[in-house]
Amino acid sequence: MSVYSHEPLLPEMLTASCGVGLVRAGSHAPSQNGIDKESQPIRYYQAPSPSITLIGWAFNGVIEWSSLLGQCVAHKLLLLPSSTLQQRCGPTTNLPSSICFNTVSMAPKEITVESLEGLLYDDTKVKVAGVDVDGALRGKLISKDKFMSVAAEGFGFCSVIFGWDMHDMTYFRELKISNQENGYHDMIAVPDLQSYRRIPWEGHVPFFLVTFLDPDTREPICACPRGLLKTAVSKLEAEGYGAMAGAEYEFYQFKTPAGPHQATAAYLQNNPPQALPSLTEGMFGYSLTRPVHNQDYYYEIFDSCRDFRCGIEGWHTESGPGVFEAALEYGEIAQMADKASLFKYVVKSVATKHGITPCFMAKPRYGLPGNSGHMHVSIVDKAGKNMLARESKDESAKWSDISGLSDLGRHFLAGILEGLPDVMPLVAPTINSYKRLVENFWAPVTVSWGLEHRAASIRLIAPPTSKPGATRFEIRVPGADANPFFVLSAVLALGWRGVQKKLEIPCPPLGRGQDVGGTSDQGARLAKSLKEANRRFMAKESIAREVFGDDFVEHYGGTREHEIRLWDEAVTDWEVKSTAWRLAGLIVGFQEHILQAITLLAANVEVCDTLWVLANLREYVIMVTVPMEKSMRNTYEIMGSPPGPF
Numbered sequence: 001m002s003v004y005s006h007e008p009l010l011p012e013m014l015t016a017s018c019g020v021g022l023v024r025a026g027s028h029a030p031s032q033n034g035i036d037k038e039s040q041p042i043r044y045y046q047a048p049s050p051s052i053t054l055i056g057w058a059f060n061g062v063i064e065w066s067s068l069l070g071q072c073v074a075h076k077l078l079l080l081p082s083s084t085l086q087q088r089c090g091p092t093t094n095l096p097s098s099i100c101f102n103t104v105s106m107a108p109k110e111i112t113v114e115s116l117e118g119l120l121y122d123d124t125k126v127k128v129a130g131v132d133v134d135g136a137l138r139g140k141l142i143s144k145d146k147f148m149s150v151a152a153e154g155f156g157f158c159s160v161i162f163g164w165d166m167h168d169m170t171y172f173r174e175l176k177i178s179n180q181e182n183g184y185h186d187m188i189a190v191p192d193l194q195s196y197r198r199i200p201w202e203g204h205v206p207f208f209l210v211t212f213l214d215p216d217t218r219e220p221i222c223a224c225p226r227g228l229l230k231t232a233v234s235k236l237e238a239e240g241y242g243a244m245a246g247a248e249y250e251f252y253q254f255k256t257p258a259g260p261h262q263a264t265a266a267y268l269q270n271n272p273p274q275a276l277p278s279l280t281e282g283m284f285g286y287s288l289t290r291p292v293h294n295q296d297y298y299y300e301i302f303d304s305c306r307d308f309r310c311g312i313e314g315w316h317t318e319s320g321p322g323v324f325e326a327a328l329e330y331g332e333i334a335q336m337a338d339k340a341s342l343f344k345y346v347v348k349s350v351a352t353k354h355g356i357t358p359c360f361m362a363k364p365r366y367g368l369p370g371n372s373g374h375m376h377v378s379i380v381d382k383a384g385k386n387m388l389a390r391e392s393k394d395e396s397a398k399w400s401d402i403s404g405l406s407d408l409g410r411h412f413l414a415g416i417l418e419g420l421p422d423v424m425p426l427v428a429p430t431i432n433s434y435k436r437l438v439e440n441f442w443a444p445v446t447v448s449w450g451l452e453h454r455a456a457s458i459r460l461i462a463p464p465t466s467k468p469g470a471t472r473f474e475i476r477v478p479g480a481d482a483n484p485f486f487v488l489s490a491v492l493a494l495g496w497r498g499v500q501k502k503l504e505i506p507c508p509p510l511g512r513g514q515d516v517g518g519t520s521d522q523g524a525r526l527a528k529s530l531k532e533a534n535r536r537f538m539a540k541e542s543i544a545r546e547v548f549g550d551d552f553v554e555h556y557g558g559t560r561e562h563e564i565r566l567w568d569e570a571v572t573d574w575e576v577k578s579t580a581w582r583l584a585g586l587i588v589g590f591q592e593h594i595l596q597a598i599t600l601l602a603a604n605v606e607v608c609d610t611l612w613v614l615a616n617l618r619e620y621v622i623m624v625t626v627p628m629e630k631s632m633r634n635t636y637e638i639m640g641s642p643p644g645p646f
Contacts, residue, residue: 111193113152120144123206130189130210131225133559134166135483137345156186162223171562175555177221188213195338200307201349222551225485229337232492245488246330246376247340249480252364253279253322256355264357279322287317297354304346310339320368333488340484362479363435370436371480377491378472389468401451401509404463414505415498417447422543424533425560426486427478431567434529436479444476447523450510493547534560
């Protein structure tokens with residue numbers, strides 16, 4: 001790899017391969033040969049691989065390929081096409097051997113503290129963020145000087161983000177990591193330099209993820225999502241294996257209401273959530289025309305994800321009003337978890353600009369499908385070979401579904417199936433999660449599996465429906481509300497436990513045409529509520545304790561107890577509606593019974609005075625009860641339809 005020094009007035013700088021040159025533009029337009037007479041000096045890196053062209057070094061700041069166009073704009077650089085390197089400009093020097101470039105992103109394969117100065121040369125600030133137990137990013141903007149001083153050893157970050165819920169309400173029961181006794185002390189947040197990105201919708205400010213360490217042990221704190229997944233991955237790496245993953249997210253989208261309450265949050269303070277209008281109406285999955293109605297938003301999401309290194313592989317409408325689905329580009333499992341978390345960050349950030357509110361709740365609307373968060377997982381060796389695929393078809397397999405699945409894959413599947421009921425709070429973390437996991441809504445509700453079976457908890461994707469190298473498990477239980485780090489940690493930990501213990505698959509596959517709960521479904525029913533799931537998760541004999549340890553189970557289980565208590569104390573609109581409508585029903589019923597009784601009496605009474613009294617009584621009943629009925633019905637026309645029959 002060489003550095004080419006370019007001086008003013010020299011001919012166009014061209015690359016030796018497929019041809020992109022970068023030239024810094026001055027105040028005048030470039031001349032025909034591509035160099036502006038007022039241009040500033042610039043140096044170029046030519047990468048050694050024929051598939052890589054050129055990286056410009058403007059003011060000593062490396063321009064990353066994934067955000068090259070944005071950087072060109074930011075640094076006033078012009079992209080110039082070329083086929084050959086016509087002239088070398090200036091002397092050639094060698095780069096440090098530690099610097100090399102990835103053919104996909106054109107960023108250094110390994111960023112070091114020493115290379116940061118060049119990487120951030122033209123920057124003044126850096127954004128950093130970590131992930132809390134709910135999967136939310138918690139971070140801040142810091143000066144570049146501050147970042148440079150803490151890049152190696154980390155910096156203090158208040159532990160309270162592990163001591164409160166997603167609404168910043170401290171947990172009812174104080175937990176070990178952060179509490180009053182330890183003063184909500186600081187953790188150590190260590191930047192992961194390999195997570196480097198630039199935020200395209202915020203002026204390409206540099207961005208790094210952090211991992212949270214215990215200040216005394218310098219080990220990841222027990223509840224740090226990135227740390228938990230790193231621990232799970234390290235167990236496979238110790239045996240010479242790795243893991244690949246992919247993620248799919250469905251989510252509803254709503255229009256931000258116009259009017260005096262422009263912000264959705266402010267609007268919802270005075271209006272029910274059902275009043276939010278959907279981005280589009282009706283049910284039409286895989287529509288080519290519906291995205292056209294919001295095409296600027298639709299394409300900006302796709303492009304921003306690409307530029308932010310959480311690229312989308314497939315992007316389409318899903319069945320439901322205003323529902324989109326994204327399949328993210330698969331990759332190494334820890335990086336996939338990062339991408340999944342950052343994908344939501346992209347969507348929420350871009351949506352705000354377009355007056356749209358995305359919703360990743362598992363079940364936002366009654367009577368409609370929920371939002372899934374399916375995860376695909378495979379195991380590979382050091383060379384990247386898929387270890388779930390069988391070399392040749394097993395004609396004597398217990399079930400034909402696993403004839404193409406390796407022995408390691410069978411044990412891995414058995415481990416997931418055996419442990420799934422014990423880790424449900426990790427894959428279905430909220431009260432609302434269990435509204436999605438109900439029969440007849442394309443969501444799994446039992447410990448089940450099957451080859452290409454979309455009703456099962458675990459869908460096996462293997463030959464003959466896929467090529468051997470694409471053999472994988474699709475975990476279909478998680479919703480879009482789940483923390484991707486915890487989901488993937490659970491899959492890896494349970495699956496690897498199955499491999500180590502050589503577990504056997506505990507139940508037969510779902511039969512073709514069989515839905516969950518059918519005659520061929522012999523799997524146990526998964527928890528129907530977070531309370532039930534968390535009780536099993538925290539039990540002394542729980543497999544969760546075996547694979548994650550007591551500290552994590554006690555902390556995370558404590559956070560779910562908090563959620564459960566909030567739900568137990570909540571008075572929902574369903575309860576209010578249900579009671580009010582029953583009262584309205586009693587009034588209507590009372591009126592009808594009284595009128596029937598009066599009519600019956602009037603038909604059998606011959607005394608004129610008595611008839612007159614009864615007739616007036618009838619009018620009185622109507623006068624009193626009809627306005628009450630109308631009042632109740634008018635009230636609940638605003639609140640919505642009744643929750644059920646009277």
